[in-house]
Ligand SMILES: [Zn+2]
């Protein structure tokens with residue numbers, strides 16, 4: 001809560017409980033930055049995936065003074081452990097998202113917004129992509145689709 005600075009320990013919420021279990025399942029210790037990064041990503045699923053800078057901004061506005069270097073390090077640890085995956089758009093921007101729910105990505109070609117597409121809708125497409133490609137195509141990487149997000153569809157009318 002804002003103003004409760006005498007307590008550095010946030011109250012255990014259902015989300016934090018889930019994050020702790022997620023970290024333990026992947027053999028990671030539950031450090032404060034890891035829990036904070038997971039809670040930010042879990043709380044912004046509707047916005048798709050976030051860059052390190054966006055994660056840091058959200059942490060700051062939630063009252064967590066975590067510097068960019070720490071966010072980078074935390075995110076790389078979580079990617080190495082497969083808790084998060086990295087999505088590179090145009091070789092410029094890397095966004096990160098949770099891997100606990102299998103999904104593909106739809107990327108807006110105009111503004112770069114990323115949306116999650118439920119994997120159940122595209123498993124057949126992924127299976128076909130595998131047979132037609134010599135690449136290793138894991139479920140965790142998913143497919144990346146390109147199109148226009150709802151906001152950009154409105155603009156183009
Ligand atoms: Zn993703």
Ligand SMILES: [Zn+2]
Pocket residue numbers: 108109110111112113148149150151152
């Ligand atoms: Zn867009």
